[in-house]
Amino acid sequence: MIFEYIRFHNYRPYYGTQTIYFTEKNPKFSPFNQNIVLIGGLNGAGKTSLINAIFVCLYGRRFFSKKEYSKILETAINKKFRIEGGTESTIELCFKDSSGVYMIEVKFFQTRTGIEDEITLYTIDVDGQKIKSSTTSEEFISFIDKKIPKEVSQFFIFDAEKIRDLVGQHDAKETIDAIQKVVSLDLYRTLSKDLLHLFNTETKKLDSLVKDDDLTNIQKRLEEIQNILENNDNKIEEIKLNTENLYEQKNNFEKAKRQKFISTSLSKQKISKILGEKKANLKSFQKGIEAFAKTDLLKLILKRPIDDLKSRLQKEKEYQNVLNQNKSAFKSYESFANELMQIQVDPPLTNEQKHQLYESGKGIWKRLNNIRERMITEDLTVIHDLSDGDYRRIISYPNSTTSNLSKLLDDRYKTELEITKYENQLESAPEEVDTTIEDSKIREIDKEIVNQQTNKKFLLRESNKLKDEQGKLTREYTVKLKARNENSDVVHKVELVKNLLSATDEFISEVTILKAKLLKVEIENILNILFRKKDLNRIEFDSKDFTLRIFDEDDREIDLTSRSEGEKQLIALAMIWALTKVAGTKMPFVIDTPLARLDSIHRTNLVNSYFTKLNEQVIILSTDTEIDERFMKDLEPHLVKSYVLEHDDEEEYTKIREGYFEFAGGVL
Known part of the structure; x- marks a missing residue:
């Protein structure tokens, strides 16, 4: 599944018609994996509105609480447009997968009682024309949940700061259910339940054939077991709802604690x-x-004199080399001139005439023999008399310090x-902020959560024992019935369903262990890529309850909830990437504030080793302090598109333009 574009018509901060394209119509060849769409925006520019718009298109009201969706409706029509008399706004989200190209349109319109919404699904044909699909609300939900189920959307569209909560709730039932849905284990379990239902239905048909008291008793016991199992399932579902409510209460108290810390200066x-x-x-x-x-202090003190000495020696060396080369070039002329000057002429030549004759002859000799004499730029007095070995030792003497x-x-x-x-x-400074009341409430809630989980584990153990008994009785029932009704078609069908059920349960058991092993390997590999700390030595991933455990160098289990916020975020991102690899899914990722609370090394690891390899489409929403000029250069070869959300304070709306923030080096 790939997002093609999202288009706003006077929706929330986006005035007029504005579009963000997530794909390139005519992509250019690149040796890099071009999978990233980068969207920059300062706080308040509209990043949250963009993410919520995706959720609104995919899941509508069922994704948000009643209070959250009411707020979305109240502000769905752009403020400037409403002042001008406008009464409608829309969102269009276009995506494609192996089955075709689709477009979801969500329309908001003003009525007498308030703002209402309307969701329409279109199919886009080969000519780009949209064809309205006549689907009911239930059909639309089924269509979307086959593409990207609401329960697993948290792993693909998320605020990177909030995703760290996955670490603290990784063993919660709803999280485990979502993980198993991503890796398709829920499909296998649904198949097993359907086969079990078929088996129970077909065995009831055998009542007319069964007259033996033993078979009757077995059938009664099977019915008792089935009733108990259904009752246990209902209790487990009730525990799930209670636990969710407890977690919500706990979150409220934790928020109250954080608010106290925020409002209090340093203690x-x-x-x-x-x-x-x-x-x-x-x-x-x-x-x-x-x-x-x-x-290094002595080196620092002597650095300037030594540097000056080296420079002087090099100049003297070069000066002597020039003199020697010139002397060598005119060696033959010197011999000729000396003999010439010994000849006696009448009248005798003066010393000045001899000098003029010597210099003129030297110029003629230079021209006839094509001699290139090196020029001396300055007269230099040679004050050092060094051997070649001493010269090389002084020139090569190290004269730098490593300390700053x-x-x-x-x-x-x-x-x-x-x-x-x-x-x-x-x-x-004030004393430490008092959170005694909140801490006490949180401890009480944690205790109640433990009680709920204990009850759930007891029910699960009881159900497992009953299922074992159910399996044994079912086999016994089938064997006895087969012996009595060897040629019965119904018995044959029951036997066939039993075999299928047994094979399915065995397959689920093996594939569950396999998926857990794969997740363990992938999470371990990804943690090694993203983390720079050595205390994350090894991990375990339980195939029974799909929970993650990490051990340090001394093989002690690490309390994941006690890690720093940045580390929790990296662990959660590692789990998400591992899930993506194991599931082989092709979902688009939309990640908001991906680098918050991370240091520079972990930011670099995420930019270079995570986003560029995560999946076929990764949409990143960032501020200018997260994906800055440095990281932008790393991401640029992998970009499909880049945009910036610019809020116009005077006009009070956000403009979408291509490109990214402007840095000192120019527009990126």
């Missing part, structure tokens, strides 16, 4: 912790300066200023 405890870190850094910088003084004294001194000065600042803050 004495936090400032003391920061001061400890700063003072430790100061000691480190001081040790670096002292080490520099011991090893200036940076160490700057870091020490800045740290001393910061320590002074925090010491001043410490005097007026």
Whole structure:
């Protein structure tokens, strides 16, 4: 499945008709995997509206709470357009897969009682014409859930900061169900349930053939077991709803705690912790300066004189070489001129005449013998008399230092200023924020969640035992019945369904283990790519409940909920990529704020090793501080399209333009 485009007509911040194309109609050849669509926007520019628009098109009201969707309806028509008298807005989402090209249109229109919505599905033919599909609401939901089920959409369209919650809830039943749906295990289990239902239906038909008391008793026990299993399923579903409600209450209390922390300035405890870190850094910088003084200070002092000496020696060497070359070139002339000057002439030549004759003859000799005399740019007095070995030793003497004294001194000065600042803050800082009430409520909820999970595990164990008994009784029932009614078509059908059910259950068991092993290998490989820390030594992925466990170098299990927010985000992204690989799915990814809370090394790993290889289509929504100029250069060879959402404060609407943010080097 690939998104083709999304088009807005006066929807929320997007005034008029504005379109974002996710594919290139005439792609150019590139050696790089071009799979990324980059959409930049500052906070408030419309990134959240864009993601919500995708959810609205795919799932409508059923994706949002009643309160959330009411708010979407209230602001669905662009403010500027409403002032001008407009009463309608629409979203168009076009996508394609192996079965064809489709377009979903969501229309919002003003009525007397408020704003209503209407969803229409179109099929796009080969000529680009849209053909309305006459589907009911139930048919539309079934159509979409076959493409990208609502339960698994969290793994493909998400806010990267919120996806880290997957780590804390990876063992929740709804998360496990969603993971198993992504890797298709739910299809196999549905098949098993259908076969079991068929088996029970067909065995009931045998009542008219069964007269034996043993068969009657077995049938009664099978009915009892089936009733208990159905009752257990209902209880487990009730536990699921209770657990979801408890998690929602817990989230509310955690939000209240965070709000207290946000509204409270730095406490004495936090400032003391920061001061400890700063003072430790100061000691480190001081040790670096002292080490520099011991090893590199003398080199630093002598660097300028040594450099000057090297420069002087090189000039003298070059000057002597020029003199020697010129002397060698006129060696024959010197011999000729000396003999010539010994000849006695009458009247005798003066010394000035001899000099003029010598210089003129030298010029003629130079021209006749095509001699190229090297020019001396400046007269130089040679003051050093060195052998070639001494010259080479001085020139090759290393005269650089590896330490950066200036940076160490700057870091020490800045740290001393910061320590002074925090010491001043410490005097007026408040005490630690009091979250006793929230913590107490959260502990109570956690305890109740554990109780609910314990009850669920008890019910699951009881159901498993009953299923084992059901299997044994079913085999016994079939054997006895077959012995009595060897030629019965019904018995043959029951036997066939039983064999299919047994084979299906065996297949589910084996494929579940296989999928878990594949997920384990893929998650481990991806964590090794994304993480720079060595404490993530090995992982386990339980094939029974599809839960992730990570161990450190000492083979101790790591509490995933205690990791930093950035690490939780990377672990969640690793799980998502692994799911994509194991499932072999071709879903588009839409990721908002992908680099928040990550340091530069982890950001680089995500940009170069994650987004460019994740899937055929990755749509990234980013601020200018996340995908900045540096990371933009890394992503550029992989870009299909890039856009920026620019909010016009005067006009109060957002404009979509191609390109990206402007940096110092120009428009990217």
